[in-house]
Amino acid sequence: MTGIKELYRYRNLFSELVRKGIVLKYRRSYLGVVWSMIEPLLTMMVLTVVFGTLLGHHEKAFSVYILSGRLIYSLFSQSTTAALKSIRQNEGLIKKVYVPKILYPVSAVVFNYVLFIISLIVLAGVSLVLGVYPTKKLLLIIIPLAILFIFSVGAGLVLSTLGTFFRDLEYLWNVALMLVMYTCAIFYYPDAILHSDVYWILKMNPLFCIIANFRSCLFGGNMDMWMLGYSSIFAVFTLILGYWIFEKNKNKFILYL
Amino acid sequence: MKENKDSSSEVIKLDTVTMEFNLHKEKLDSMKEYFIKLIKKDVDKKHFKALDNISFTVNRGDRVGVLGLNGAGKSTLMKIIAGVFEPTSGSVHTKGIIAPMIELGAGFDMQYTGAENIYLYGAVLGHSRKFMEKQFPGIVEFSELKEFIDVPLKNYSSGMRARLGFSIATMVNPDILILDEVLSVGDAKFRKKSENKLLSMMDESTTVLFVSHNLEQVKRLCNKAMILEKGKLIAMGNIDEIAEQYEEMTK
Incomplete structure (x- = not known):
């Protein structure tokens, strides 16, 4: 477990890297971190108007439904994309000093996660305004959030390793993310296709399982146990795979920068 | 290491x-x-x-x-x-602690300003923000970069980068x-x-x-x-x- 020991030894650097990610993301914008709240709010409005009209959902909670899915999806897409680019982005450091390289992708996921937690304030606000009130089950929301974190770190590690060797992956991952998005049921109810032949595709998407359970907690329903099990196993497996592939290749990165 | x-x-x-x-x-x-x-x-x-x-x-x-x-x-x-x-x-x-300055520079982030890089490089060498806050005035003074300390590093000349790197590396006693x-x-x-x-x-x-x-x-x-x-x-x-x-x- 030298990796964890090193992480502790470099904790100052880790928090500096998280800070760097946040600072550079909003550099030169007037509102800064506030954007992490305004942006999802505006997106929610657009999606509600477009899909609410298109699909005929006029209930108020539909906005909460969209926003919750959208927030989780964008955390996943932004953190994995940031992790994918993290090794190249920190080229200046990697070429000159020794730093445990795992800090770069992990800090990239963590800084996006911090912004995501901030944006949950918006979700809380919107929920209360639109009449989705918290129940006891809301406390369980920490479970899908933890799975989401593990899954993002794992996927980030895999992508940062491959992305360092193959620049193309950046574009390929964008396309893959689009597929992930459409199979996440962000702006439609999965019941629409519940009984069709393609529902298994949704259930095979771990991010959809996380979103579905997150929504259950939010709306006071029960989590789907199959989805819970599947998404946790998938997340842990991804993390182990990511750690392994990263550690195996980390010394070669510098030759490709 | x-x-x-x-x-x-x-x-x-x-x-x-x-x-x-x-x-x-x-x-x-x-x-x-x-x-x-x-x-x-x-x-x-x-x-x-x-x-x-x-x-x-x-x-x-x-x-x-x-x-x-x-x-x-x-x-x-x-x-x-x-x-x-x-x-x-x-x-x-x-x-x-090793403070390396290889091929003219320290490990800096080019998007970051001089001041931000002081904290970043300090952290690379294992120092906390608190410790670096104490060293900060000395580093800026020695590097003679006071007017440029809030400018992103990408706009520094190679001489200025070397000065900043040298100042940090020597002030933190590696x-x-x-x-x-x-x-x-x-x-x-x-x-x-x-x-x-x-x-x-x-x-x-x-x-x-x-x-x-x-x-x-x-x-x-x-x-x-x-x-x-x-x-x-x-x-x-x-x-x-x-x-x-x-x-x-x-x-």
Whole structure:
């Protein structure tokens, strides 16, 4: 477990890297971190108007439904994309000093996660305004959030390793993310296709399982146990795979920068 | 960074270190190229030994000049000691905090301002923000970059970057300081100031590795020296003998 020991030894650097990610993301914008709240709010409005009209959902909670899915999806897409680019982005450091390289992708996921937690304030606000009130089950929301974190770190590690060797992956991952998005049921109810032949595709998407359970907690329903099990196993497996592939290749990165 | 907990005065120990590079005729950057080459079984296997079987030790407080012509492997050696490269074979042991300044600069982020980089580089060397806040005025003062401290580093000249890097690296009292050509870019005034700073660190038991093509400067600052030639360590010892030998070589 030298990796964890090193992480502790470099904790100052880790928090500096998280800070760097946040600072550079909003550099030169007037509102800064506030954007992490305004942006999802505006997106929610657009999606509600477009899909609410298109699909005929006029209930108020539909906005909460969209926003919750959208927030989780964008955390996943932004953190994995940031992790994918993290090794190249920190080229200046990697070429000159020794730093445990795992800090770069992990800090990239963590800084996006911090912004995501901030944006949950918006979700809380919107929920209360639109009449989705918290129940006891809301406390369980920490479970899908933890799975989401593990899954993002794992996927980030895999992508940062491959992305360092193959620049193309950046574009390929964008396309893959689009597929992930459409199979996440962000702006439609999965019941629409519940009984069709393609529902298994949704259930095979771990991010959809996380979103579905997150929504259950939010709306006071029960989590789907199959989805819970599947998404946790998938997340842990991804993390182990990511750690392994990263550690195996980390010394070669510098030759490709 | 591997640590050796033995309580001897050896702070750097290299044991039969060899560094080989795989010289790709062209860098394989895209998947298409990679798969084409893979199918053709053409992934290049041309090797180049940048360092060949190098062993030496450096004691605490020594200031070692590293001499050699271009391409002798000086920067590669510094990168291996700093932990940037993992050697192909052999082992490297170092003790304490290493502040490396390789190929003219420290590890900086070009998007970040000078001030932000001070904290970032401080953290790279293992220091907390609190500690760096105390060092901050001294670093800014020594680097003479007060007016530019809030400007992103990408707009700095190479001399300014070297000044900032040198100031941070020397103000935080590292155990090992690696200076690779750093003092060759600043103006004469800053160079003089830096040399004085280095000499004043002599009694603070900082170990210095100093790469320079300026033999006079090496003689002034170092008590020991080594000569590298084509990746091999051909001599190491007291500065006077080695300087003489190097002068013979470069005649």
